[in-house]
Amino acid sequence: MTVKLGLPSKGRLMEQAFDWFAARGVAVRRTGSDREYAGAVEGADGVELVLLSAGEIPRELAAGRIHLGVTGTDLVREKIPLWSEKIAEIARLGFGHADLVLAVPRAWIDVDTLDDLDAAAAAFRAAHGHRLRIATKYHTLVRDFLKANGVADYRLVDSQGATEGTVKNLTAEAIADITSSGETLRANHLKILSDGLILQSQATLFRSRTAPAEGATGRRLAALLETLGLAAAG
Amino acid sequence: MDTAAKAAIRAEADRLAAHFAAAGAHPVEADILQPAGTLLDLYGEDIRARAYTTRDPVRGELMLRPDFTVPVVQMHMAEGAEPARYTYAGPVFRMQDAASHRASEYLQVGYELFARDDPAAADAEVFALFAKLLAPLGLRAATGDIGLLKAAVAGLRTTARRKAALARHIWRPARFRALLDRFGGRTAPPASRAALLDAAGTTPAGTLIAEAGPLVGLRTPDEIASRIAALRADAAAPPIAAGELAILDRLLGLADTAPRALTELRGLAGEMPALAPATDRMAARLDALADRDVDIDALPFEGSYGRTTLEYYDGFVFGFYAEGRALPPVASGGRYDALTRVLGQGREIPAVGGVIRPAQVLAVQEGSA
Numbered sequence: 001m002t003v004k005l006g007l008p009s010k011g012r013l014m015e016q017a018f019d020w021f022a023a024r025g026v027a028v029r030r031t032g033s034d035r036e037y038a039g040a041v042e043g044a045d046g047v048e049l050v051l052l053s054a055g056e057i058p059r060e061l062a063a064g065r066i067h068l069g070v071t072g073t074d075l076v077r078e079k080i081p082l083w084s085e086k087i088a089e090i091a092r093l094g095f096g097h098a099d100l101v102l103a104v105p106r107a108w109i110d111v112d113t114l115d116d117l118d119a120a121a122a123a124f125r126a127a128h129g130h131r132l133r134i135a136t137k138y139h140t141l142v143r144d145f146l147k148a149n150g151v152a153d154y155r156l157v158d159s160q161g162a163t164e165g166t167v168k169n170l171t172a173e174a175i176a177d178i179t180s181s182g183e184t185l186r187a188n189h190l191k192i193l194s195d196g197l198i199l200q201s202q203a204t205l206f207r208s209r210t211a212p213a214e215g216a217t218g219r220r221l222a223a224l225l226e227t228l229g230l231a232a233a234g
Numbered sequence: 235m236d237t238a239a240k241a242a243i244r245a246e247a248d249r250l251a252a253h254f255a256a257a258g259a260h261p262v263e264a265d266i267l268q269p270a271g272t273l274l275d276l277y278g279e280d281i282r283a284r285a286y287t288t289r290d291p292v293r294g295e296l297m298l299r300p301d302f303t304v305p306v307v308q309m310h311m312a313e314g315a316e317p318a319r320y321t322y323a324g325p326v327f328r329m330q331d332a333a334s335h336r337a338s339e340y341l342q343v344g345y346e347l348f349a350r351d352d353p354a355a356a357d358a359e360v361f362a363l364f365a366k367l368l369a370p371l372g373l374r375a376a377t378g379d380i381g382l383l384k385a386a387v388a389g390l391r392t393t394a395r396r397k398a399a400l401a402r403h404i405w406r407p408a409r410f411r412a413l414l415d416r417f418g419g420r421t422a423p424p425a426s427r428a429a430l431l432d433a434a435g436t437t438p439a440g441t442l443i444a445e446a447g448p449l450v451g452l453r454t455p456d457e458i459a460s461r462i463a464a465l466r467a468d469a470a471a472p473p474i475a476a477g478e479l480a481i482l483d484r485l486l487g488l489a490d491t492a493p494r495a496l497t498e499l500r501g502l503a504g505e506m507p508a509l510a511p512a513t514d515r516m517a518a519r520l521d522a523l524a525d526r527d528v529d530i531d532a533l534p535f536e537g538s539y540g541r542t543t544l545e546y547y548d549g550f551v552f553g554f555y556a557e558g559r560a561l562p563p564v565a566s567g568g569r570y571d572a573l574t575r576v577l578g579q580g581r582e583i584p585a586v587g588g589v590i591r592p593a594q595v596l597a598v599q600e601g602s603a
Contacts, residue, residue: 119399
């Protein structure tokens with residue numbers, strides 16, 4: 001059985017992942033037309049490239065359908081309960097940096113901390129008759145973070161994209177989203193709470209703990225990790 | 235779980251429910267699918283992490299019932315006569331922390347008492363009934379009283395706004411502690427708060443808000459300005475006195491037998507008279523428990539017990555545990571007067587009740603067999 005390596009199928013994350021492998025002697029490239037999600041691996045025997053959306057890689061790793069995969073730590077923690085039982089972190093790749101942060105309108109000059117947010121949420125609920133809405137797609141991470149910090153009287157509303165716009169569109173009062181430079185937040189008149197950093201994420205190489213890796217597959221996996229200069233973790 | 239094990243749990247549930255019925259409770263049923271809105275209003279977003287949510291094209295967002303209390307209260311408020319005793323037995327559904335490996339679907343058997351007169355007697359009736367039913371299992375009882383905490387917060391000589399903030403977080407111990415430390419001057423406010431107050435001392439809030447950038451979203455400049463005014467008033471208010479903080483600390487740290495705890499509480503009420511009515515209620519409850527043959531000299535009492543449950547208990551709280559609290563309690567319950575007010579649409583009735591988990595009863599029996 002071949003070793004299956006899952007990489008993001010498009011965009012900058014894909015290019016940087018290809019570059020990372022190339023710099024370590026493993027040439028990974030797409031094959032066929034631009035639109036075909038097929039790829040090839042040179043420099044490591046018996047390794048098959050599986051191109052996937054970065055959001056699907058955590059699930060494939062947890063299910064053991066791929067042996068190795070590159071995706072963000074944020075996605076693994078959000079999507080896979082008890083992730084460390086199923087997936088091992090092997091190497092942080094030094095790109096794809098993104099912070100999951102909590103942000104509110106910049107004109108909320110009375111709100112700088114979670115403590116302020118909690119107090120503002122209580123007053124908001126009394127004034128508007130509904131809880132302060134926080135738009136996000138990271139429901140688990142955000143709820144756990146707010147619970148740990150004792151914030152009440154909020155409600156999460158789902159936003160799968162253009163989350164920064166939800167406040168202006170009056171579908172949320174605050175947001176929790178991934179940001180790298182903060183540029184989009186600023187453009188949408190939002191600011192990050194000073195203690196509102198929920199998670200620091202970056203592109204990371206993960207290994208599935210559940211994918212079968214006996215015999216030849218195990219040897220190929222070990223050889224690949226050695227070529228990459230990584231000790232076989234977990 | 236195999237069919238035989240499930241049948242055994244069902245039989246135990248029926249046996250417990252029969253005991254409750256023999257004690258005068260009227261058997262009731264409740265829908266498994268409950269409107270999510272009511273539960274979200276009561277519990278907040280935390281309930282989404284605890285209850286299973288589903289959708290119906292017509293009825294909208296629904297939850298698999300996380301407990302029977304809410305539907306039973308609603309039923310009583312809609313059609314019940316007083317006083318009333320109800321029992322029920324059926325599955326409830328709780329999403330569990332993945333690491334805990336606890337059951338997410340299990341049977342509960344409950345007993346709920348709605349009675350206007352003599353709350354001490356009502357508390358004692360429910361506790362004594364549970365204690366007697368569970369006595370063969372040799373469990374450890376735990377008791378507490380959220381009413382004492384509420385009274386202590388209300389009795390602080392500080393601003394109404396601070397008291398409301400503390401009362402809102404009685405069920406979130408970490409946030410409660412952080413607020414108490416700040417209101418007591420034990421921690422300094424964040425630097426950003428000091429800078430804001432400095433600026434607001436010389437510049438109108440409206441100007442500061444406009445300078446900060448375009449205001450997006452539903453929250454209005456008036457709401458921001460009124461919170462700034464509240465922050466300024468708070469900064470001008472003196473810290474909560476060290477003596478009062480010490481009283482709260484002693485109350486929260488209390489862990490003793492019920493009679494000794496009562497003696498300690500009498501002492502605290504001497505220093506903080508607002509505690510006296512709640513202390514009298516506890517004394518009356520202990521008398522009522524003794525009348526029902528509960529050995530109160532051996533009954534534990536903890537000042538902080540019941541603070542981490544779903545937040546609706548507001549008076550007497552109790553639980554029965556097998557050794558070690560790693561396991562879920564075999565039984566738990568308490569007084570929830572405020573819940574009936576929230577669900578009663580203008581009406582309210584004092585209520586106290588509890589549930590037993592028959593699967594845990596069997597687990598304890600097997601463990602000791």
